[in-house]
Amino acid sequence: MPIIPKNISQINQNIQEAITLSSFDEKVTLVAVSKGQPFTNIVTAFDAGIINFGENYLQEALDKKSHLEKLAIQWHFLGPIQSNKCKLITENFDWVHSIDRVKVMKLLNDFRPSYMRPLNICIQINSSGEETKSGIAINNAHEYLNDLIASLKELPMLKLRGIMSIPSNTENINQVVTEFKSMYKLYTELKTQIDTVDTLSMGMSNDYKLAIEHGSNLVRIGTAIFGAREIKINGSDN
Numbered sequence: 001m002p003i004i005p006k007n008i009s010q011i012n013q014n015i016q017e018a019i020t021l022s023s024f025d026e027k028v029t030l031v032a033v034s035k036g037q038p039f040t041n042i043v044t045a046f047d048a049g050i051i052n053f054g055e056n057y058l059q060e061a062l063d064k065k066s067h068l069e070k071l072a073i074q075w076h077f078l079g080p081i082q083s084n085k086c087k088l089i090t091e092n093f094d095w096v097h098s099i100d101r102v103k104v105m106k107l108l109n110d111f112r113p114s115y116m117r118p119l120n121i122c123i124q125i126n127s128s129g130e131e132t133k134s135g136i137a138i139n140n141a142h143e144y145l146n147d148l149i150a151s152l153k154e155l156p157m158l159k160l161r162g163i164m165s166i167p168s169n170t171e172n173i174n175q176v177v178t179e180f181k182s183m184y185k186l187y188t189e190l191k192t193q194i195d196t197v198d199t200l201s202m203g204m205s206n207d208y209k210l211a212i213e214h215g216s217n218l219v220r221i222g223t224a225i226f227g228a229r230e231i232k233i234n235g236s237d238n
């Protein structure tokens with residue numbers, strides 16, 4: 001079997017094992033992160049059963065999308081968001097996982113075409129405490145989340161689905177587990193407040209099994225599916 005379908009089948013198996021090991025009997029969504037990959041790899045993964053794809057850079061995503069219009073793909077935006085990109089992001093994606101301010105929420109809402117369904121959003125939480133990371137700091141997440149939630153009432157084209165995090169980049173499993181646990185706690189609290197919340201977006205190539213064991217139900221996996229990223233990414237474009 002070629003490598004991409006083989007990786008996908010192995011990952012699906014690992015996901016099932018992690019669900020069995022966890023105390024959460026939930027369905028887990030696999031988002032294939034295709035940044036840095038040519039569109040032909042997306043076609044290969046789609047043919048192997050993947051329908052959710054994640055991208056971090058707007059222009060790169062639009063270039064690939066133009067080759068893939070016939071495929072019924074759910075597109076997830078994962079990267080940092082600049083205000084001047086909000087119109088194209090909300091016109092071209094089904095989900096945005098990297099929301100961390102009200103201003104961006106308003107723009108995504110206002111530019112969402114009325115013929116489309118509301119945009120699914122996750123709030124990005126900085127669970128690592130590292131100041132360089134994007135997202136709302138987990139330590140004062142409640143306060144900020146309350147502001148964001150209050151603003152949702154006037155944003156009918158947004159549907160809050162949950163929270164997303166990228167944990168510390170560390171070999172220290174205890175640290176990562178601590179972060180996963182605090183994310184799960186925040187997620188369950190949010191779920192009791194807002195009834196559209198059903199998604200805990202955490203876990204990547206290196207830690208998705210651990211994330212699922214701690215309650216994640218959406219994992220974002222790039223290199224473990226596609227191998228190393230091929231396209232040179234222009235950091236100024238997102």
Ligand SMILES: *Cc1c(COP(=O)(O)O)cnc(C)c1O
Nearest residue numbers: 033078204205220221222223224
């Ligand atoms: C790149 C990226 C991923 C995928 O990372 P891998 O380690 O390649 O699996 C997942 N989530 C976000 C937000 C990313 O930027």
